[in-house]
Amino acid sequence: MKVLVTGGYGFIGSHVAERFHKEGYEVFIIDDLSSGKLNNVNFKHRGYQLSVEDQKCEEIFSSNRFDAVVHLAAQVNVATSVENPRQDAKSNVLGLINMLSLASKYSAKKFIFASSAAVYGTSEDVPLPESAPCNPISPYGMSKWVGETYCQKWRDLYGLETLCFRFSNVYGPRQNSIGEGGVISIFADRIIAGQNIHIHGDGEQTRDFIYVEDIADAIYRASYSQLMGVYNLSTQTETSVNSLIRLFEELHGTEPDLIYQGARTGDIHRSVLNNENIKKDLDWTPMYGLRQGLTKTYEWFRQQHSASLEITHQAPNPTSRTRYFIQVFKPYLENLLAFILISWLTLSQWDMAYSFIDIKMFYITIIGIMYGNRQSIMAVALSVCLLTYQRLLNGHELVSMLYDTDFFFQIAIYLCIGLVVGYAVERKNGKIASQDIEIKELGEKYEFLNGVYREVREVKNELQQRIMNSGDSFGKIHSITKELDSLEPDEIFVSTVNVIESIMNTRAVSIYIANSNRDYLRLVAHSMNIGEETAKSLKVEEHDYVGRVFLGDQIYVNRELKPGVPLMVAPVQRRGETVAIIALDDIPFENFSLYYQNLFKITVELVSSSLSRAFSYVEATESLRYVEDSSILTNEVFQSILRNKRMAKEKLNINYSLLVQSGHVDSLRDFSHKLKGLLRETDYIGLGAANELMILLSNTGPEDVARILERFAERNIFLKILEEEVTYG
CATH class of the missing domain: 3.30.70.270 (Reverse transcriptase/Diguanylate cyclase domain)
Structure with a gap:
């Protein structure tokens, strides 16, 4: 199974990606690394350094059909959202719309959006339920509120299963000082470094701190649930800043220096979220108390601080400065050297011998060709100065030169040559630079697409190898389904039991056929070891899973492991209508996956084809x-x-x-x-x-x-x- 985690190299995203990886998912990450770090993720995955609003993201969706999309990428700094609301909206709104559109277009099974307690604003009627009015006080909170609305509308308009989690203050390893939950990371960093701790207000303001692994657990469990809508994700536990300091004192062993400052404008005094709905609907509860989570967080920060002390800062590299100096001043130096050479030739006996040749024009032309407009104008100015000096040496008066048309004509020629050559070269260089940029962009796009192609090839080769080596190869499926070559429906039903048992590796197959009114199902075939407790008839309206399969024409998977309900049920169809269902039980745990679900679907489609042929034969020979x-x-x-x-x-x-x-x-x-x-x-x-x-x-x-x-x-x-x-x- 495949999951896409946007912002997967960030604080929360890396923990979510890690949890899915541990559960056997194939993990894909999109992150522009604006706040994330590549070393946060050290397991096998596929990562793309892209912004979520980038159009290249479609290549990732089209090449990989995701079972779940977890959208965590966002601009999370409240202060930044106030200073630059345009950038906040670009990332948090346009990026979300792009992800929703692609998830819907490429049929993602579930879309989970990370919202925030910031949507509630300054309300202190705690604990806040999901039904509390939303009144965000920052562009960040507004963008999250708008994001929830987009998720709801995508569910209504396009049928995409969307789920929004309003996080309380998240903390844990890999966190930096940016974001709403940064207070713990700031305190831990300062206490370990022996620095003062600044507290705004009296320290009695409270927050609802939740450990990041509890967040990851809830997101993973929600990814395969039927949960939709908006839920708070919190501990529903109120903790003051002063209590937090005391816990840090116990962990560190020394009392930090506290500096109390004035309360910040707009700061919320109490913030606690009600988590009763998520606990009831997802059967989830936070596993980490504040002391336990704080201990793990403190140890991580302490190790990071120790590692940073061992790193020696490298001295600046003088080579790069020299290279920069040469790159900037080289054209000017070469221009001056060329002018010195021209001056020597002009004032020497060589110029007198070849007085019919004005080498200053060659100098202007060559410099213009080599370096463009700026250096050609400089060459014109130097040549005019040399021409003036040359005329003064020949006995001309400076005032008389102001009335000398030949002198001004010669200057005009220099200027014309400099401008024409310089402009032509600049235009040529501009086109070359533009083409270089285009080539670079095409090269980047090629590298990106080539990377996607290589990944698809790897997956294809892996699947081919799996198909060739596994017992579920298409050759085996074809061989087994040859048993279905019959024109008698009853014989096909019996053969179907053998086929399903062989392909799905189960000994608990039941087949029910629908009556003419399509309200009852009768048992027509079953596995050898199914006992008398198996129902011989099923009323469609009395069994929810039967109705969903029979009327919805979709495979049902009992992921919640409800008692008395088969693990998988698939419809057998003829002419667009369900005529029978096939139920599986006693499936090995390793076969309870999307791969075997698709395998079951393909096999049932073959059964449907055989039955359609048999029913058509019966009708034709009635x-x-x-x-x-x-x-x-x-x-x-x-x-x-x-x-x-x-x-x-x-x-x-x-x-x-x-x-x-x-x-x-x-x-x-x-x-x-x-x-x-x-x-x-x-x-x-x-x-x-x-x-x-x-x-x-x-x-x-x-x-x-x-x-x-x-x-x-x-x-x-x-x-x-x-x-x-x-x-x-």
């Missing part, structure tokens, strides 16, 4: 199966059904009784109509070898026959039981 103008089976057909009943008796110990008519019957048509209301859908009237009228009672033992004969006698129908069966055919 005129040949019955004596004309009656519901009495011909001798040949009746013998075939009787052989199937004998086979069921030998293989599965399914009883049947054979009755024969005493005396002569004037009209077969009248006799069949007379019997019609007295027989069940699973009973048969037919002609024996000597054309005597016989009645075959399915799943009926000798102890039931006397009562049946009396009921017939009341209608002036006299029958007797055939004690020693005659071999027919």
Whole structure:
């Protein structure tokens, strides 16, 4: 089974992911690492460093069909939500909408959303039940309240099973000082480091502290339950800050220095959540008291503090600074060196020999090509300065140069070359940079998709290996289901028991067929070792699981292990209607999984196909199966059904009784109509070898026959039981 935990590298998320892993789930994590840490999760999993609002998340959902999605990723800092509500809404609202949409689109079985006690606001009418009015005082609380509404609407609009948990103050290992429950982590960190503890107010303000592993336990158990809606998740225990300090003093052994400060504006004095509903509906209760949870939390912080003291801080690397300096100033240095060379050539005898060549234009062009607009303008400025100095050396007056058109024309040429070349190069560099960014983005997308592809390939190879090596291979299934190749429904029912027993590794299979009114089910076949306590008929409205399977056309799994209810029940369908159900009991624990649930579904679909073919054959040959103008089976057909009943008796110990008519019957048509209301859908009237009228009672033992004969006698129908069966055919 697969679970997706968003924010799975964070404080609560890592504990939730770890719990699912211990329960045998395949764990997937989406986390942008804004507050989470990769080293929080050290077991085998698949992780993706993405924001929950990122569109790439769809690739993860489309490649993996999740049984549960636990949405814990969020911006959890109340102060940050006040300072930047836009960012808070982006993560907590848009991210949630993206996850809900994908969970619905790709048919996740359960969606669990982490809400908060912050939705209640400043209400101190404790303990607060779920029905208490919500009046959040921060954007963080508002985003959580809105999130609950989205979850409810997704359940109403799209049928997604959503569950919202309002956490009280969560604490435990791996927590940092960010978030509503950070007071314990702050106190632990400061006490261990020997620092002062600052307390806002008088310290008598109370909170409802819950240990993180209790949160993980509730989320795991809720993931496979029928629970939906909104629930508080808390201990319903009120603890003051001063009491918390005293517990820390006992753990640390020394009294910390306390500094009491003024109470913060808007701070809630009392906060306790009522947890009666979750305890009743989920049969859950917190396992850790505050002292026990605090001890484990303190030990974790103490170990982290000891480890941090052993880490030596590395000195800054001068190589990186040198590299940065060279990268920034290299173009300017090369420009100056090139200008010095040009100046020497211009003022030397070489320039006089080649006076028809203005090498300053080549200098401007080359620098512009190499470094772009900024350096080309600098080259133009330096060239103008060199040209001015050159003219002064040749005896020109500075004032006269202001009226020299040739001088200004030459400057204009320099400037034109610098601007054109620089602009062209800048444009080219801009396109290259844009293409580099696009290539990088495509490369990242390729790496992401390639990673998803590799994971899918790994899963595919693993499944192929499992199929090849396991006893549930499709080859075996095909071989076993060849037994279903029959055109007689009764023979298929008997064969189905063998098929299900072999594939599902169970010896407790029961098959019930529906009557014409679809309100009763009759037992038609069962495993050899099923005793007399198995019901021979079921009324649909009296059994909840029967109604859910029969009317809802879905496989029922008894995850709550309700007594007297099969572990798995699946519908057998024909033309879109349920005609029978197959019930399994006594399933090995390791087979009580989604894999075997799907295996059961596939096998029952094969049974449905075989039965549809058999029923169609019976309908097509109806005129040949019955004596004309009656519901009495011909001798040949009746013998075939009787052989199937004998086979069921030998293989599965399914009883049947054979009755024969005493005396002569004037009209077969009248006799069949007379019997019609007295027989069940699973009973048969037919002609024996000597054309005597016989009645075959399915799943009926000798102890039931006397009562049946009396009921017939009341209608002036006299029958007797055939004690020693005659071999027919």
